[in-house]
Amino acid sequence: MSSNPAHNASETDTHQVLTFVLGEETYGVDILRVQEIRGWSAVTKIPNSPPHVLGVLNLRGSIVPIVDLRKRFNLAQAEYTAITVIIVLTVRSEAGRRDFGVVVDGVSDVVDVAAGAVKPTPDLGSRAATDHIRGLVAIAERMVVLLDIDKLIGAQMTGPLADAAALSEAARAA
């Protein structure tokens, strides 16, 4: 995580986070990684893709895969409706820059998060696959799970998440 400048910065540094809702939980991603927010439209399925990859969309001429975070986190399935939202994010990995969209229930807000306010994810033992969580932060008495999207998607776009249930466990434990 040393690559993340937010962690090396002083305690008072803040950065902006886009929060969104997924089922009962609120998640946050670094606003600088957000390319755009767009409404749901039908995707083209990719054969034999993992279940959380819904398919691909045309985003102004480039082909962008769409990931359903509910499936990624093993949450109950929701209907895709007109108000379902896709957040297009950019990840950086050794392979270079990749764009992908995540389907979420709704976008909430953009909030300032002070680096000191971010609490580490509690150790949940071997069941916890919490690599993709950068930390937890309380915003207006709600716990927001800050996602490290590079870890979430970057290397293993097509791979399964080791133990997704751990995430909600992490939430409860916090």
Added chain:
Amino acid sequence: MAMDLAQFHEAFFEESFEAIESMEAALLKLDVGAPDPEVINTVFRVAHSIKGGAGMFNFADIASFTHTLETLLDGVRAGRTRLSTPVMDLLLKSVDVMREMLRATQKKETFDPQRVADLQFDLEVAVAKTAAEAPAAEAPASAPASAAASPAAPAATPAAPAAPAAPAAAGGAGEWCIGVKPLENMLSRGNEPLALFAALAEHGELAVEAAVDEIPPLATLDPHRCYVRWQLRLRSAASKEQIAEAFEWVEGDCDYSITPAASAASAAPAAAPAAAAIPVAPAPAPAAAAPSPAAAAPAPEAPAAAKAAPKAEAAAGGDASSIRVSTQKIDELINTVGEVVITQSMLAQLGALAEGPAAERLRSGLAQLERNVRELHESVMRVRMLPIGFAFSRFPRLVRDVAQRLGKQIDLKLTGEQTELDKTVLERIGDPLVHLVRNSIDHGIEKPEERIAAGKSAVGTVHLEAFHRGSAIIIEVSDDGRGLDCERILAKARSRGLVGPNETPSEEAIFELIFLPGFSTAEQATDLSGRGVGMDVVRRNIKSLGGKIDIRSTRGQGSRFTISLPLTLAIVDGQSVCVGEETYIVPLVSIVESLQIRASGVNRLSNAGEVISFRGDYLPLVRLHDLFGVEPRSRTVQDGLVVVAEGDGQRVGLFVDDLRGQQQVVIKSLETNYGQVPGISGATILGDGSVALILDVAGVIRSASRREAA
């Protein structure tokens, strides 16, 4: 002249790299026994123009090195230095060093000065030998004294080797006769003779004498033109090259000659014409559109110039009508045109639905648009096409070096250098070709004595050939060497457990083995080949370009590697097919036929899938909906269609719901943001903005057979 030259650096590097390429090519063409003076001139001109550029941009080490090289070349040109194989090696090595120096300078890295100094020393020794051999003391070449002095003061001091040379050789006279005759456009190009004289005067005492006899009567005088000629006498310790540097800015705008005053007086005919030729030959830069200096000037003082200049002009003439454009700009253009193609097909779909009085006119307008867009697209794609000669050009050198190292005699034949292919393909095919050619030399061609014993000529032949076949480009690398040794390959494969002890694979299957990672039959790994990393990389690179490679080989007679590549990576003619809700594009090149078959035409092999009968053959039937996990409209064979397609030499029947139109589609990468998908080569955007996947028929066949096997 306090202008910022840095903005021209990139152009200088680009031109210099090209110039070095042409220099290398020219050197390789040279016959050591009977060198063609024109070729030597070409090489000399290249070295000269690089030196000029490097001097202008203050790349002192490059300028210094090329200066020494130029001196040697000058000796070769004037016949003072005999072109021998060691000299040739030296020249080729210099080409390498120059290229590396340029590259290092371009990247602002430091280049090992010792290497430069060593080679420069060798060059100087070669020059010095010449000077010792030639009794004519007026030769403007480095004296041995300078050669001895320079290793101590290497590349960083450009003037060091040159400074003591020429005047000392010129018998201590140190006086130069300089003739300057401006061409018509010298003044209009902003060149000021006075500034030139000022620059010359920096070298020493300058006496200027103007010849005004050509000034016409006032009535006919063109005030923008310079009618005056000058005769200058410069008393200076500077070398001829140093003096010539003052003329770099006016190159092409005026004729000039620089002769040592003493030698001009004592008339050394051997040196004088050669000397005159140096400055007049224009630099072979494509931008040099200046009128031929030789044509404009009667040039009585430069008889050699008249011969040299038109030829140089002709060499540069081919490039004069081209411009340099960055590939990024071209790619942007291609992308935009791709978007236009998509918009056009969207409009065509809408137009088909239009009704009313204007609909017919709209449709004819759209048809016109479609034609124009197609033409536009083709023209833009052609911009990216380059002759494969660019990839071939490195081979003469490579073959020469490798053959020399291995003690083999090899004749390299190149054919079809003009065959054009996409720049991306061209860039990525280079390395696989190098591997194949090296393999041919290392494994294929035998040593001369072995060849003679086998009844062949001592000189082996490696043939690189490129040509078009349909919408593919074929590149063949063939040799007349010993051919692939099936038994050894098989033995090796058996020893490594790749082939069972009782299996006897076909010849093709054996050849296929050499593409396996880590497979090498070379007894001893050399630095050339034998580490077994080559062929699988070759195959992978070629596959990533959408191509394939085949081997044919006859024991004792040679082998032939045939690479077939798509012409371009950016576009494909496709047939849209529907499976359930999804649309897929099948490349037209892989479609053999589409047909409807009755349910009775499908036979089930016990547990091994279904086959259909097609023209007397049985083909496996692949249900795309099964393979891709899509819900189809119907599972009954007669409700849909079967597309017979071919990939990797295998045929297969693809069961789909329906066919849609044929269209050209722009290939978009799935890998950029997602990853590789078996059976899918990419994606495209349809007229309605939705995404369709493009089938990779060979991949579909592989995935299907894996499923059957599982």
